[in-house]
Amino acid sequence: MNLHFGKVLSTCSSLLCLSMKVLGIEFAPLMVPMHRRYETLAVASWFFLAAFGGLTSLLVSLYLLFTRLWWLVPLYTTWTYLDRHVGESGGRTNVWVQNWRWWNHLKNYFPVETDYSQGFSLDPTRNYLFCCFPHGIIPVGPFTTLANTWSEFRKSYPEFTVKLAVLQALVLLPIVRELGLAYGAISCSIKSLNYELSRPEGGHIVNLMPGGAVEAYNSQPGKYKFVVKKRKGFVKVALKNGSPLVPVISFGETDLFRQIDNRVLRNVQEFLRKYFFLGLPPVVFMGRGFFQYSFGMIPRRKPITTVVGTPIEVTKLENPTNEQVEELHDKFVQALVALFDEYKYKYVENPEDQHLELQ
Known part of the structure; x- marks a missing residue:
């Protein structure tokens, strides 16, 4: 009797741990380890903040204007205005925020890892410009493998201060800006990059997505299409500061979401991005949900490996010519393609069957 009951209990437990498919929808198992639930909650809340936090905070601010707390809105708006240049002058990193265990759960969700097996070392007396591809819907790879204090990379290079260059709008939008700045975000403007890379003491790494938010349109599972052919501003910044360029590719970044790819829709998206969304791409994407894997707005649990290439040496030039910019840009593109083809x-x-496409 006890043996029979044990078999039944074991069978029930196995069934609870299996995913179920009903009407074409794949539901998550009922029995999921608690650490995986923490990871899903961490990535869902982070993605919501990154994608919709700015809009949500603006709506909340509008609501507060019609309540007894209306005075908080002009007070915070004044503070934001007075503090508007912080994203272009090194940001405002908070060690306590960077050490939140939340970031560790976020990293373990996919999971992510860093591969810098090309056999190089970084000089802590110099500043580096890490040029990260692809952007993805939201750049998970650079955020979790390079900027995250819980990452293997940060533990390997504790002497470096790592900053994540983002759209200027993200360091201006209320509430979201405070968390982003505390994590280590700075503006991706030329002024901001020059400020960070010209630090005389060295030991600074800036993670930049040269393809920009426009590259998010190219994010499709199993495809790698980088926007780099006409992006040469980052090369000029590197030359003016003598900062080595480091090609970085996050394999698996494009597998987190599916999105609709339609020419008419793309034209509408570009119009909205330029004139209404402060440069943020209004992509139409599909991930997974909390309790099922078939649809939703949470990134899919796919592994991401960020490969850090060998730094490209750069000679400092106060006023680089177009020819010098072109020469270094060609050298960088060749290194980027070689890195992809190798890994x-x-x-x-x-x-x-997989080839890197360049735009």
């Missing part, structure tokens, strides 16, 4: 056999399915 796709390790981190991409069907690597023989």
